[in-house]
Amino acid sequence: MDITPFIRRRRRVLNEIGSEGVAVLFAAPEQRRSNDTEFSFRQDSYFHYLTGFGEPQSVLLLDGATQKSILFCRDKDELGEIWNGFRYGPEAACEVFGFDEAYSNSEWLHHLSQAMLNKKSLYALWGLYPERDREVMGKWHAVQQSAGRRIQANTYAPDNLADLAAVLDPMRLIKDEYETALLKKAGEISALAHIRAMQKTRAGISELQIEAEILHEFMRHGARFPSYNSIIAGGKNACCLHYVDNKDILRDGDLLLIDAGAEYGLYAGDITRTFPVNGKFNAAQKEVYEIVLAANEAAIAAVKPNADWGDIHLIALKILVQGLIDCKLLRGTVDGNIESQAYQRFYMHGLGHWVGLDVHDVGKRWHNGKPLLLQPGMCSTVEPGLYIAAADDIPEAFRNIGIRIEDNVLVTADGCENYTVAAPKSVADIEAVMRG
Ligand code: GLY
Ligand code: MN
Ligand code: MN
Numbered sequence: 001m002d003i004t005p006f007i008r009r010r011r012r013v014l015n016e017i018g019s020e021g022v023a024v025l026f027a028a029p030e031q032r033r034s035n036d037t038e039f040s041f042r043q044d045s046y047f048h049y050l051t052g053f054g055e056p057q058s059v060l061l062l063d064g065a066t067q068k069s070i071l072f073c074r075d076k077d078e079l080g081e082i083w084n085g086f087r088y089g090p091e092a093a094c095e096v097f098g099f100d101e102a103y104s105n106s107e108w109l110h111h112l113s114q115a116m117l118n119k120k121s122l123y124a125l126w127g128l129y130p131e132r133d134r135e136v137m138g139k140w141h142a143v144q145q146s147a148g149r150r151i152q153a154n155t156y157a158p159d160n161l162a163d164l165a166a167v168l169d170p171m172r173l174i175k176d177e178y179e180t181a182l183l184k185k186a187g188e189i190s191a192l193a194h195i196r197a198m199q200k201t202r203a204g205i206s207e208l209q210i211e212a213e214i215l216h217e218f219m220r221h222g223a224r225f226p227s228y229n230s231i232i233a234g235g236k237n238a239c240c241l242h243y244v245d246n247k248d249i250l251r252d253g254d255l256l257l258i259d260a261g262a263e264y265g266l267y268a269g270d271i272t273r274t275f276p277v278n279g280k281f282n283a284a285q286k287e288v289y290e291i292v293l294a295a296n297e298a299a300i301a302a303v304k305p306n307a308d309w310g311d312i313h314l315i316a317l318k319i320l321v322q323g324l325i326d327c328k329l330l331r332g333t334v335d336g337n338i339e340s341q342a343y344q345r346f347y348m349h350g351l352g353h354w355v356g357l358d359v360h361d362v363g364k365r366w367h368n369g370k371p372l373l374l375q376p377g378m379c380s381t382v383e384p385g386l387y388i389a390a391a392d393d394i395p396e397a398f399r400n401i402g403i404r405i406e407d408n409v410l411v412t413a414d415g416c417e418n419y420t421v422a423a424p425k426s427v428a429d430i431e432a433v434m435r436g
Contacts, residue, residue, distance in 0.1 A: 003098045005178040006052040009171065010062065010069045013050065016167050017064045022115045023123035023164050024108075025050065026132045027058040040225065045357035046125055046168055048266050053097050055087055059108040062123075063115045068100040072108035109139050116143045122158040125165055165362070172356055173363030174377035179356065180410055182267035183379055186223065187408045187419025189262040190269030193217035194423040197260075198433045203252035203277050207232040210258065211246045218262040227268035227359045230260035234277060238402025239389045241349060250277045255285055257402050261359065268359040270381050271420045272406035279434035281427055284397035288386055291323030293425060295384035296405040299351060303374060303382070303409050303416040310371035313351045316384045320347050329388065329398065346388055352381040355408050378411045379419075 017023055028044035043054050051060055051071065059072040074080075076089035094102035103111065116122060116139070124136055140157065147157040175183065193214045200213045211232045218226060232246040235254035250256060254277050261269035274289065276282070281289060295316040302312045321337045324330040324346055330337050337343050354361035356379060365372055374380075385404030388394060405425055409416040424430050 007098045014067045019064050020120040021064040022119045023062040030056050071099045071102040072105040075104050113143050119158045121160040121162040123162045123164040169362040182265040184419045186264040186267045186269035189221040189223050190271045191422035194273045207246040214260045223262035223264045225263050227261045227263035233257045236400035239387045252278050272404040274403040275430045292403045295319040299382045307374045346386050374411045
């Protein structure tokens with residue numbers, strides 16, 4: 001593993017918190033699944049971003065005064081490793097991951113209390129892990145009290161509990177080259193899985209079988225886990241935005257909406273494709289599909305540096321609303337329906353979100369009440385959709401059509417790069433893949 005990006009990021013944080021700051025952050029907690037069985041461990045995204053170190057029960061301390069990065073991790077343990085696998089131990093972790101110092105994780109609170117002395121600001125990801133907050137706050141109170149008793153000696157403790165996310169989120173928003181390579185690969189693997197799903201789908205099999213095909217393709221390419229629970233939604237299930245039961249039988253004449261993405265090197269892919277179970281769109285399905293596709297393509301074409309995300313949202317929204325009017329699902333004008341928000345009956349989510357270490361990645365989308373202008377290195381989904389639940393006032397042919405088309409795009413110097421372009425999305429391409 002190339003550790004240079006992690007070292008560079010730690011240096012940048014140390015520089016930002018300055019000589020009067022100290023920062024502490026934690027590995028993700030392990031999660032019990034049942035009795036003595038645990039969920040697979042997934043490192044905390046912030047902790048990974050600054051360390052690349054994948055072990056649980058670890059702590060990172062960044063001391064602005066000494067400009068040192070200090071890791072606390074599990075000790076080597078011969079018997080523990082026979083049962084549960086390799087662990088680095090402080091000495092090897094320090095060497096391999098390029099920390100300035102590393103110690104047993106039993107020592108972190110003691111080092112934190114020392115590092116807090118004569119600092120103005122204590123940075124942490126407050127609220128992320130409340131139990132850790134309590135430990136840090138307990139030590140902070142203790143240090144404040146003992147520093148108070150030593151006022152003569154000019155000893156003081158931080159009086160500013162600062163938000164480390166305010167330092168890290170803007171960094172994570174602009175992806176470096178190391179990250180874009182992983183995001184690209186996550187997008188490519190995710191696209192292969194959607195192609196496989198199109199090839200394997202037929203009436204009479206279950207949504208769960210298609211989920212198995214998706215996971216098979218992810219794993220085959222080195223992505224052990226999906227970046228979120230896969231949505232495999234046939235027919236009316238597509239009108240439930242977060243349908244993850246994946247238990248129904250796929251039916252001839254229905255559409256299948258699949259929202260599934262691979263996590264590769266901890267970076268997320270997030271693709272949605274919608275296609276007919278029997279391989280051929282009917283007239284009403286095609287009509288709605290072409291509207292959503294036009295919105296997806298127009299929005300992606302507008303992604304470039306200094307573009308205003310609010311404008312891109314509006315480009316897609318106008319296409320969707322005009323389409324709904326053309327289908328006679330809405331009455332009146334485009335502007336009137338946008339003003340009244342009547343379209344929200346059929347389109348009730350945003351156009352996209354940042355994607356990175358988290359599938360819904362950190363970073364502001366708005367700044368001072370205005371949408372952020374896109375900058376190279378930002379990576380976003382573009383995912384318009386239309387969801388027409390069955391109701392008495394909906395013509396039969398449109399009932400239970402749920403369509404979303406979602407891609408992952410990186411803002412580049414002169415436009416954008418679509419990492420998920422390999423997943424077919426034109427009617428002709430989808431029908432060809434399903435025939436083939
Ligand atoms: N898969 C979650 C989303 O599209 O936001
Ligand atoms: Mn998605
Ligand atoms: Mn998404």
